Amino acid sequence: xxxxxxxxxxxxxxxxxxxxxxxxxxxxxxxxxxxxxxxxxxxxxxxxxxxxxxxxxxxxxxxxxxxxxxxxxxxxxxxxxxxxxxxxxxxxxxxxxxxxxxxxxxxxxxxxxxxxxxxxxxxxxxxxxxxxxxxxxxxxxxxxxxxxxxxxxxxxxxxxxxxxxxxxxxxxxxxxxxxxxxxxxxxxxxxxxxxxxxxxxxxxxxxxxxxxxxxxxxxxxxxxxxxxxxxxxxxxxxxxxxxxxxxxxxxxxxxxxxxxxxxxxxxxxxxxxxxxxxxxxxxxxxxxxxxxxxxxxxxxxxxxxx
Amino acid sequence: xxxxxxxxxxxxxxxxxxxxxxxxxxxxxxxxxxxxxxxxxxxxxxxxxxxxxxxxxxxxxxxxxxxxxxxxxxxxxxxxxxxxxxxxxxxxxxxxxxxxxxxxxxxxxxxxxxxxxxxxxxxxxxxxxxxxxxxxxxxxxxxxxxxxxxxxxxxxxxxxxxxxxxxxxxxxxxxxxxxxxxxxxxxxx
Ligand code: SF4
Ligand code: SF4
Numbered sequence: 001x002x003x004x005x006x007x008x009x010x011x012x013x014x015x016x017x018x019x020x021x022x023x024x025x026x027x028x029x030x031x032x033x034x035x036x037x038x039x040x041x042x043x044x045x046x047x048x049x050x051x052x053x054x055x056x057x058x059x060x061x062x063x064x065x066x067x068x069x070x071x072x073x074x075x076x077x078x079x080x081x082x083x084x085x086x087x088x089x090x091x092x093x094x095x096x097x098x099x100x101x102x103x104x105x106x107x108x109x110x111x112x113x114x115x116x117x118x119x120x121x122x123x124x125x126x127x128x129x130x131x132x133x134x135x136x137x138x139x140x141x142x143x144x145x146x147x148x149x150x151x152x153x154x155x156x157x158x159x160x161x162x163x164x165x166x167x168x169x170x171x172x173x174x175x176x177x178x179x180x181x182x183x184x185x186x187x188x189x190x191x192x193x194x195x196x197x198x199x200x201x202x203x204x205x206x207x208x209x210x211x212x213x214x215x216x217x218x219x220x221x222x223x224x225x226x227x228x229x230x231x232x233x234x235x236x237x238x239x240x241x242x243x244x245x246x247x248x249x250x251x252x253x254x255x256x257x258x259x260x261x262x263x264x265x266x267x268x269x270x271x272x273x274x275x276x277x278x279x280x281x282x283x284x285x286x287x288x289x290x291x292x293x294x295x296x297x298x299x300x301x302x303x304x305x306x
Numbered sequence: 307x308x309x310x311x312x313x314x315x316x317x318x319x320x321x322x323x324x325x326x327x328x329x330x331x332x333x334x335x336x337x338x339x340x341x342x343x344x345x346x347x348x349x350x351x352x353x354x355x356x357x358x359x360x361x362x363x364x365x366x367x368x369x370x371x372x373x374x375x376x377x378x379x380x381x382x383x384x385x386x387x388x389x390x391x392x393x394x395x396x397x398x399x400x401x402x403x404x405x406x407x408x409x410x411x412x413x414x415x416x417x418x419x420x421x422x423x424x425x426x427x428x429x430x431x432x433x434x435x436x437x438x439x440x441x442x443x444x445x446x447x448x449x450x451x452x453x454x455x456x457x458x459x460x461x462x463x464x465x466x467x468x469x470x471x472x473x474x475x476x477x478x479x480x481x482x483x484x485x486x487x488x489x490x491x492x493x494x495x
Contacts, residue, residue, distance in 0.1 A: 038477065038480065040433040040434060041429045041481075044425065046425035048398070048405075049408070049419065051494055052405070053488040054484070054485065054488045058481070061481070061484065105487065105491065109483035109487035110483050155382070156382075159384035159388045193385070197421065198348070201378070201417075202418075205379060208350070209348075
């Protein structure tokens with residue numbers, strides 16, 4: 001299992017814990033991730049409102065590099081927005097001769113061209129179809145002890161192109177939650193939009209969505225995400241969302257939880273980077289579901305005494 | 307009817323015309339069932355429902371379209387696109403409306419479009435985007451001195467968590483030739 005890895009901009013900035021945990025977990029699961037050399041931004045949701053051509057050319061540049069320099073191996077993408085932008089090139093440009101020609105004209109300005117042969121895969125797709133929950137289960141060393149996890153899929157990995165899951169009622173994370181020893185929290189907001197970049201220009205609108213999602217997650221030990229923007233919106237605006245009817249719920253990346261279950265420690269999964277995982281939230285979760293490893297707390301006490 | 311429509315659509319520039327033409331093609335087959343409106347998580351913040359917006363496009367009610375804030379409320383969740391029984395690419399239509407409004411350059415376009423522009427400027431300059439860089443550009447474009455302050459509590463929280471990084475040179479201007487080419491082909495600024 002070898003993949004061309006496209007981290008995307010968020011994972012090098014506010015979502016570094018997603019990047020670090022994805023790399024560590026995939027390595028544990030026997031997959032080799034090779035970062036695409038000199039990759040550039042996919043345009044996120046900002047390119048389409050500005051330029052139709054750049055909306056395709058920005059992601060296509062990265063696929064062109066994979067085609068040219070990496071034998072066109074599958075591209076693995078953890079970020080939902082990056083995933084859809086890369087996928088759109090294959091779905092919307094390849095096969096449309098006029099548009100494809102225009103795209104290659106733009107790419108040619110940088111000495112590149114894209115034929116259309118690179119497969120774009122989201123992290124969940126790879127976990128589900130190439131790795132499998134069975135393998136994860138076999139490798140679990142620190143089960144999550146019935147921690148109640150609400151899988152949150154968001155929008156762009158399911159829509160408009162359902163590739164590996166049912167967009168109306170997605171379930172692809174559930175076998176992994178069970179494999180980790182967690183319990184699936186059943187809820188209806190799993191594919192509801194978090195407000196995405198509306199949070200910047202019109203936070204009063206986006207916060208309503210976050211509040212509705214957090215209210216529905218009441219009773220879960222944590223919400224599990226696979227998108228840096230979902231993670232940011234659900235975490236960073238909880239204070240405001242709670243005033244609008246939401247509930248405080250910790251939010252973690254799927255890969256952080258996988259890492260913990262596979263025996264990686266909290267530090268290397270960078271749990272301290274999660275805005276909602278305050279010490280109080282961690283203690284709270286630990287008390288209900290997430291058993292603190294005993295030796296660690298012992299050294300802590302020893303350290304305090306010494 | 308086509309004559310009347312054409313009159314209303316008197317386009318100012320080629321880019322204008324291209325976007326309008328694309329839009330009419332995209333929603334031409336809409337049968338006004340309202341599934342898109344019912345699927346939209348942000349309908350409550352829109353002044354015109356998505357269904358009515360497609361009607362306005364079919365009728366060529368350009369001024370009404372541009373006066374609406376509806377498409378600025380679209381968070382690109384693709385629920386309408388997924389559910390439309392006619393299989394229309396509605397999320398793309400919302401993005402095209404944003405492009406149209408940018409060409410028109412009205413006040414709401416300047417306000418709401420500022421974030422997208424800040425983002426693209428940063429991509430062009432650095433190859434990858436840097437959140438601090440975007441926010442600085444965005445604040446400059448919005449020209450609202452109170453705005454950065456409204457983001458301050460979050461900034462402080464993120465700074466403490468080590469989530470804010472100072473802008474660096476990134477990949478440099480590696481994307482500039484592509485931006486220049488696309489501008490030349492599409493005629494935007
Ligand atoms: S769901 Fe499709 S057909 Fe129905 S009103 Fe909306 S755009 Fe028209
Ligand atoms: S894509 Fe935009 S218009 Fe369509 S349902 Fe989502 S927010 Fe509403």
